[in-house]
Amino acid sequence: MQKITTFFLVLLASITWAQQPEVTTQIDSTQIKIGSEFHLTVKVKGPSNTQVSFPELKNIGQLEVLENYPTDTLLNEAQIEFIKKYALTQFDSGAYQIPSFPILINDKQILTDSGFVLVNTVEVDTLKQKLFDIKTVSTVNETSNTWIYLVVVLLVIALGVLGYFLWKNKKPKAVKPEEMVFASPIERATTLLSILETKNLLVKGEIKEYYSELTDITKSYIEETIQIPAKESTTSELIAGLKIAAKQKKLPVKPETFQALEAILKNADLVKFAKSKPLDFEIIEDRKKIENVIVSIDDSLPEEIIEEVKPEELKRQAELKRLALQKKKRIKIGAAIASVVVIVAVLYFGDFNLFGSSAKSMLKKEWISSEYGNPGVKIYTPDVLIRQDNEELFPKDVIALLQEMQVFSSGSYFDDVNFFVATFKYKQPQQIDLDIALESGMQMLEAQGAQDIIVKTADFETPEGVKGRKAVGTVVMLDPITKRSKKMYYDFVAFSQDGGLQLILMMHKEGDEAAQQVTERALNSIELKKAVQNNE
Incomplete structure (x- = not known):
């Protein structure tokens, strides 16, 4: 009897084990070139009543997720198979781990298998590749489709105005x-x-x-x-x-x-x-x-005072009034269309920013050289930066270590380029790791709502030879006014002098060439001053 019981228990366990969903993970390539795309596929196979929920990911470890593909489902008799595919890439060479991540199977979290991928740089063989002299500067006939967009905008506006007046005139109007x-x-x-x-x-x-x-x-x-x-x-x-x-x-x-x-x-x-x-x-x-x-x-009233108007005169007066009203209406429509054309032209072709300073206007202004904070940062900017009270942005344990902290930023939120300068002077001498300082700055941006932060670090040197570290990349920020996401490009520079820390951050909309010129001009003007000791 004991043997029979044991047999049935083993049989029941094997049946239960057979009914457990099976999770497999695979990648289509273990080696890729830098920036190339490869695919991670996760498959879950189980009974027909299996329920699976895959996460929508932006990053898997240090790998960037380019696309979350829709989940495919295959039903075969009493079994069902779920297939989820992720497109991944990496823009720096090296060996990267593909860490495990949880998926939800029948209300239980199951971890996927981990793996590795090798990202190789693109080698250039100068021995096999022929070398050529540098070509002279050639004139390029620039072609721009800007006028097409302007015509489309004006056409849409004109059609909207025409449609409005047709709709308005179609309605029966009460005579005033x-x-x-x-x-x-x-x-x-x-x-x-x-x-x-x-x-x-x-x-x-x-x-x-x-x-x-x-x-x-x-x-x-x-x-x-x-x-x-x-x-x-x-x-x-x-x-x-x-x-x-x-x-x-x-x-x-x-x-x-x-x-x-x-x-x-x-x-x-x-x-x-x-x-x-x-x-x-x-x-x-x-x-x-x-x-x-x-x-x-x-x-x-006597009869001669009452002047009866003849029907012909009534018609003439009515026609004159109608023509006068039509003329006023045409003038209003013409003025409205002309105003729209002028506004569109100024906004599209001009150096005009409705609420702040445009990058093109910044380049044309006479820049101002000012020194900020302690240790001092001297920098050229289109306008003087304004001192800010931003202690709430920093952790209390960090503020407790500081003897002095000063923060400055550009005056208008709506400016095409925003400047941020911060200096920190510590109570006790500190050994400052600039990479950690830059990383902390990125964490502050993330705390302010920044997403999808892409960072690339490198050494930075001022014209006077002072060395520091620089982080560049893009970040997605939520506009607090329009409530829409916008992709920003940033330059973040860190220096350490006499145990102090100096940070310079510049941000602008990605793809704005004029704003990039403003940023480069400001970066090339940075000068650093030694910390001033306060005798308290």
């Missing part, structure tokens, strides 16, 4: 009161009163606006027919002037008309200036009374 042509002043006044009712100002609670339009219509009518300055007059001045004009022109205006008009205007003054709120029936009564007042005044 100022665009209407009326046969007589009374027609104008009564029509505008009707339009006022359609605005539903009372329903919206805009009583002040309602009374303002009501009195404006009335005063405009009085100015047009009686020829007195009604709009510029107060209520008492208007009533007095109206009575005098009616007497002089012998208009049979009834006293009740003057009284009604004065009462409505005073009520409107209370609404506009004293924030009075009449009742709904009072507002309706004022509306009826004001129309009666206008009709009463119009009935009192």
Whole structure:
């Protein structure tokens, strides 16, 4: 019985072991040339219910991941196979380990196998390769596609403007009161009163606006027919002037008309200036009374004052207004397109930076030589760097070792080239490893949100022969304003003098040739000063 039990346990263990997913790792080449691409393939084979999650990686050890390929799945009867491929490369020669990394299989982390790859430099055989004299400088006919991009931009803008106006003109437009042509002043006044009712100002609670339009219509009518300055007059001045004009022109205006008009205007003054709120029936009564007042005044006017406009004249006036409006519209469109063309041309071809200093304008400026920090760094820059309070960027244990720290940077975040100078003076003599200092600087950038940092270090020497270390490369930064990633090129230089540390960092957008010239000019101007001892 014991033998049978043992047999079944061994059989069960073998079955369980057979059902465990199998993980294999392989590379298509163990030796590559510097910068060449090779592939790492990870395969997971297991039962059909196996679930696998591969990580999306940017780097595997010191190897850069060029591409994370999609996961392939092969289903064969009761088994399933997952295949994940990574494209890798390295831009420095040497032997590199491909470290293990975890993949998630059925909610459990399983490590892949590790490996090695040898990155070889490209050898140049000068014995087999023929050598030629240096060619003379030849003239190259530069061809630029810049004008094509500009034409495309302008075409898109023009089509957008045209589409907007076609859409706008297709919509049925309500005729504005100022665009209407009326046969007589009374027609104008009564029509505008009707339009006022359609605005539903009372329903919206805009009583002040309602009374303002009501009195404006009335005063405009009085100015047009009686020829007195009604709009510029107060209520008492208007009533007095109206009575005098009616007497002089012998208009049979009834006293009740003057009284009604004065009462409505005073009520409107209370609404506009004293924030009075009449009742709904009072507002309706004022509306009826004001129309009666206008009709009463119009009935009192002699026939010769009322000049009826002929239909032909109405059409002519309407056509003149329409042509005037079209002319204004064309002027506005032309001015808008001209403005866009000028702005695009200035931004694209000019040395213009909307918010900061452009690299081209920096090259044309008269540069300033200033000394910063202790130990001092003397450097030429387009503008004087401004002292910054950046102690929060450094760990407290580092600050505790410092006797003095000074940080300076360029004045505007929007400048095409940003400068950063920092000097550190320690309380006790320190043996400073410049490579470690540069690495710490890169870690500070990473703490500020930098990603995909590519670093290449080399020796650096000032024109006076002072030696230091330099790191160059690219980094991806998140723009805090646009929230978009942008690739930046940096030059980071470190010096150590008298136990102190001097750091110079310059950053600009990758591919900006003018910005690169600004950086090179600043780097070639660096001079170092000895540390000044403070007697405390």
